[in-house]
Amino acid sequence: xxxxxxxxxxxxxxxxxxxxxxCHIRLAEAYVPYKVYTVAFSPAEALCAGTVxxxxxxxxxxxxxxxxxxxx
Amino acid sequence: MWVYEKKLEIPVRVSIPDxxxxxxxxxxxGGPDGELSAAMRYLTxxxxxxxxxxxxxxxxxxxxxLAHLEIxxxxxxxxxxxxxxxxxxxxxxxxxxxxxxxxxxxQSPTGEPWTAAYIQSLGDPIADVHEDMAAxxxxxxxxxxxxxxxxxxxxxxxxxxLREREVVHFQRFGEALDNLQEFVERxxxx
Amino acid sequence: MTIPPxxxxxxxxxxxxxxxxxxxxxxxxxxxDDQKALCDYNGASLQLQALMQEYEQCYGPLMHFxxxxxxxxxxxxxxxWPWDIRY
Numbered sequence: 001x002x003x004x005x006x007x008x009x010x011x012x013x014x015x016x017x018x019x020x021x022x023c024h025i026r027l028a029e030a031y032v033p034y035k036v037y038t039v040a041f042s043p044a045e046a047l048c049a050g051t052v053x054x055x056x057x058x059x060x061x062x063x064x065x066x067x068x069x070x071x072x
Numbered sequence: 073m074w075v076y077e078k079k080l081e082i083p084v085r086v087s088i089p090d091x092x093x094x095x096x097x098x099x100x101x102g103g104p105d106g107e108l109s110a111a112m113r114y115l116t117x118x119x120x121x122x123x124x125x126x127x128x129x130x131x132x133x134x135x136x137x138l139a140h141l142e143i144x145x146x147x148x149x150x151x152x153x154x155x156x157x158x159x160x161x162x163x164x165x166x167x168x169x170x171x172x173x174x175x176x177x178x179q180s181p182t183g184e185p186w187t188a189a190y191i192q193s194l195g196d197p198i199a200d201v202h203e204d205m206a207a208x209x210x211x212x213x214x215x216x217x218x219x220x221x222x223x224x225x226x227x228x229x230x231x232x233x234l235r236e237r238e239v240v241h242f243q244r245f246g247e248a249l250d251n252l253q254e255f256v257e258r259x260x261x262x
Numbered sequence: 263m264t265i266p267p268x269x270x271x272x273x274x275x276x277x278x279x280x281x282x283x284x285x286x287x288x289x290x291x292x293x294x295d296d297q298k299a300l301c302d303y304n305g306a307s308l309q310l311q312a313l314m315q316e317y318e319q320c321y322g323p324l325m326h327f328x329x330x331x332x333x334x335x336x337x338x339x340x341x342x343w344p345w346d347i348r349y
Contacts, residue, residue, distance in 0.1 A: 022250055029253055030202070032246020037289060037299045043278035043306075047082060048229075050236025052285040058239050060216050063228045067220035078324050078338075081284075082277060083349035129291040136284060146345040240285065247292035 074135070081139040082233055084146045085226035091163035093222050094151035095181050100218070100234070101144045102178030102186040105210040107234075111137035113191040113207060120195045125251045130204075133241050140234055145176045147230060198256065201249045205242055212238040263346045269321050270349070276313045276324075282306045 020034040035055055046052040049059075062068055100106040114134030121127045152174045160169050168183070178186035192203050215235035219228055265273075286303040293299060314324055322337040323330045332338060 022254070024257075026253075026257075030205075030246075031250060032243060034247055034250070034293075037293070037296055040282075040302065043275075043282050046285065047233075047278045047281045050233040051240050052282050053240070053289070056240050056243060057236065059232060060219055060235055062216070063219040063232075064223050065221065069216075069220070075325060075327050075329060078326075078344060079273060079276065080344045081281065083274065083347075084345075085349050125291060125294070129288065132288055132291055136288075142344070149345050240288065244288050244292055251292065 074138075080143060080146060081136075082143065082230065084143055084150065084230050086147065086150045087224045087226045089153060089155050089159070090151050090222070090224065090227075091155050091159050091165055093224070093227070094148045095163065095165055095168070096218060096221055097144060097148050097151070098177075098179065099181050100211070100214060101141065101148065101176060103180040103214075104190045105207065105214050107137050107141040107144055107211075108178055108186055109190045110134070110207055110211060111141060112188070113193070114204065116191075117193045117200045117204070120193070121197055121200070123251060123255055126197060126201070126248050129244055129248050133244065136237070140237065143230065143234065147227065148176050149174075151227075197252050198249070201245055201252060205245045205249070208238045208242040208245065211235075212242070263342045264348045265321075265342060269317075272313065272317050272320075276310065276317060279306055279310045279313055283310055 020036065022031060025031060035053075037053070039054060040046070040052045041049055041054055041057075049057045051057055062070075102108055111134050114130040114137065118127050118130035118134065121130060155174070157166075157169075160166055180186075191207075192200070194200055194203075212235055215231050215238065219231050219235070222228060283303060283306040286299050286306065289299055290296065290303060318324060318330055322340055323332055326338050
């Protein structure tokens with residue numbers, strides 16, 4: 001399957017990394033961008049983070065009693 | 073065939089016993105969006121998946137969810153460890169205690185037993201993978217809700233891990249969805 | 263139940279190494295042609311096997327159902343069980 005780099009990558013802020021989208025995007029279908037493996041956390045970091053992939057690391061900030069839901 | 077490894081996927085710690093938090097955490101053991109639901113959903117959907125990628129991914133994520141089920145059970149077990157009858161009564165959990173002491177069980181925090189009605193295996197791979205992606209988002213949301221209910225830094229560390237796994241699983245299911253959508257599209261070309 | 267620091271440290275290394283393998287396993291399921299990922303997975307796998315062998319020799323089996331041999335008495339049923347360990 002041929003893939004191309006998403007066009008917005010060139011204008012993206014430095015912390016964004018190029019993502020791949022399928023060439024043929026069709027209506028009424030959902031797509032999640034692919035990311036090719038480049039860098040990895042160390043094993044110790046990975047176990048703490050919950051993933052080996054730094055760009056999939058999305059820790060939750062509003063922990064603790066009194067943390068607020070972003071929806072309300 | 074399943075084989076068990078006599079170790080947890082991660083070290084699980086709690087700072088102090090907390091009966092009420094144990095009762096809340098049970099939702100990720102036997103509740104609608106918990107690890108049992110996830111494991112059973114993926115391990116039963118895999119039989120009717122058409123590609124090696126989706127069969128492999130559902131087998132592997134389903135197996136990892138069983139390991140997460142064990143983590144939740146360990147958290148509950150440690151949160152209840154050493155709790156006195158007075159603490160159990162004070163947390164409003166004496167009715168639960170009357171039924172099954174401190175045993176871990178497949179139910180929601182309000183006592184509804186786990187049911188296969190929480191999951192689905194339609195046999196339509198596209199529908200099934202969308203269900204899986206939704207399940208990962210629901211589990212992520214529940215972990216966030218649970219993290220807002222405690223100040224125990226050790227427990228939060230474990231819940232952060234479990235929440236992050238939902239984020240990663242969602243990404244992988246999304247990639248598998250693309251594989252399935254291309255598979256279906258290719259089958260239309262005669 | 264507490265375990266000696268050396269056992270805890272080795273168990274931690276096993277968990278870290280295996281977790282890398284687990285996350286790369288899921289990645290390889292959807293990226294079966296990724297050579298770098300496969301190389302790192304195989305590296306983690308070899309390291310994991312060595313660490314587990316070291317752990318079993320000192321502290322008893324981590325696997326059942328024929329994955330590892332045992333001494334007498336049957337070591338599989340001995341403490342500690344994972345949910346009892348004070349990490």
